[in-house]
Amino acid sequence: MGEQEATHMGPPGSYDSTPHSVTLSSFEMSETEVTNQQYPDFLNAAFTDDWSK
Numbered sequence: 001m002g003e004q005e006a007t008h009m010g011p012p013g014s015y016d017s018t019p020h021s022v023t024l025s026s027f028e029m030s031e032t033e034v035t036n037q038q039y040p041d042f043l044n045a046a047f048t049d050d051w052s053k
Contacts, residue, residue: 004019034042 008014
């Protein structure tokens with residue numbers, strides 16, 4: 001994770017990350033793509049359904 005300073009595409013003087021190893025714990029991926037809009041729609045529907053009972 002990280003990038004070489006020579007390939008940094010941010011504003012001048014903003015580079016502050018050196019490449020480093022990252023270990024991830026187990027996680028799951030969905031078979032179906034979810035859009036950025038579908039996620040808040042789901043959360044709003046779940047919140048509304050939960051409080052209406």
